[in-house]
Amino acid sequence: MEKRKLGKTGLEVSALGLGCMGMSEFYGTTDDKESIRTILYALELGLDFLDTADMYGNGVNEKLIGRAIKGHRDQIILATKFGNVRDETGAFLGINGRPEYVKKACDASLRRLGVDYIDLYYQHRVDTDTPIEETVGAMSDLVKAGKIRYIGLSEVSAETLKKANKVHPIAAVQTEYSLWSRDVEDEILPACRELGIGFVCYSPLGRGFLTGQIKKFDDLAEDDFRRYSPRFQGENFQKNLQLVDRIQAIAQEKNCKASQLALAWLLAQGKDIVPIPGTKRITYLEENLGAVDIRLTEEDLKRINEVMPNGAASGERYPEDGMKKVNL
Template identity: 50%
Template sequence: MSDCGVRRMKLGSQGLEVSAQGLGCMSLSALFGVPAPKTDPIALLHHAIGSGVTFLDTADSYGPQTNELLLAKALKNNGMREKVELASKFGIIYGEGKREIKGDPFYVRAACEASLKRLDVDCIDLYYQHRIDTRVPIEITMGEMKKLVEEGKIKYIGLSEASASTIRRAHAVHPITAVQLEWSLWTRDVEEEVVPTCRELGIGIVAYSPLGRGFFAAGPKLLENIENNDYRKTLPRFQPENLGHNKILYEKVYAMSEKKGCTPAQLALAWLHHQGDDVCPIPGTTKIENLNQNIGALSVKLTPEEMSELESIGHPESVKGERFSNMVPNFKNSDTPPLSSWKAA
């Protein structure tokens, strides 16, 4: 437990310790049609750290690149860098209206060097491969990341949106500390293979979008309060043909939260916290009041009966629509070629 009341946890089995709830920083920069927040992002970051939320999650693709620069500015003074666990990612490149996934050794090293410079740090605590390059054997990507650990440029290695088989192959090259995956009351397919594999191998689990991209915070009215070019308006689950069905899930969560005396967002986060001591949700927000509410989820206690009720509320049939369009890479299509097929350029 920190002095501020946010408990600490071991993330994975390699020695990394983080706040039991992190902060996803993506929304603090303009991205995917979402403008930069009107609120002061640095004030929010300082408030988070002062409140005990010290596990900060960014990526070179957020902004792109401006998110890492923002964190560098926020961590520059008052010994802030020593107070946080800094996670960043590489592997997604945006340019000329298209996205490319890269994991070749040359790119891995170049991306890390660029992130270190933007973040203005000597070492990144947790460095993830953001998406898996299915053209490059995972052993090749991991080999370069292992070198970065040996050189002291990163402390721990993570994967994001990786399949169980990809995780196993990567872990055989160098221990994986954490796997970041989408997990929430309306995204539970990772429970079949990915979560059990992480637990078998002693890998920590970092849950992104734990509030369903804001759905469990605002419900269906979320769409009324976001910009027209906000990427969430293109997601299948927010389309009219699916939203009416998904609204029922929110209403059930809302009704249960009323009985518990908490918010729907707090209940959704508490459900994840009760999944195990190896799970760290990283909800994002641009508002201090929402950050404080999210911290409050750590104090929401759920009985086995209440967990069972939430499990039934959030069963797969309660959700209509895929979480992404079919073109977006995720753990289901992250397998890479065998190492024997690799021919270095």
């Protein structure tokens, strides 16, 4: 497995990571046994970068990963996040970046994961009521205490990122980035490169849409959160389906799947890019890892850019309320 460095900090991870959110919530039914098998198989294949958050399953996902990695801690680069607060019922209470909360949340994640330290600790969403300098200052204290190794930020604006990086070096920014979510190319990705910060892409397969396996709205389970995403609704769905058809046509020429082409495209955007496709099944894990071996020529990249340029997708990536919490 190819390794990539996240920024100037010295943090090195596998070229593809594994997003674990769907193992516990949001994407229909869950199967803990299959999820654990998938995590362990990923480690066997050299994928060492696992991504979770305290809000996924309201703590359940961290506990699941803790069970899976027991006895394998030295093989793993473990990333988790704080900031999205939920109550015991799972209801969202808001975003919290206050210093005392940061430290409390970290201790809770360490307990659930069953580890002594977290490799990469992200602020999941920016708390607009707390100066970023205060939040990152508290995260810096966690580095000094040995509870975390590196600091990350998620869905942060270029301006906020620059303020944060003055307080403590930021290792990585995690934001949605894929063929149908390319807005980061405008300001955020250039800022990361200016500052020497790695870029971790969540939802690199457009929440599964770029696999070409979702053909109609009813393919989504009743409890699948994508049913509330503007891109999966009405005319947007049909227009986005046409975009995927074009990607599938190029993938067929390259003798690969649309999902593999989408991941290979991201990997080709720079050595500072690390996609973390989520899956809870070994079949899809193997399929995703196949993208690492795909080589795209300049002509391939040009054609892909022509059929799916920046801004091509129809609809916002989150409902209105969710969009208010990104790129802050």
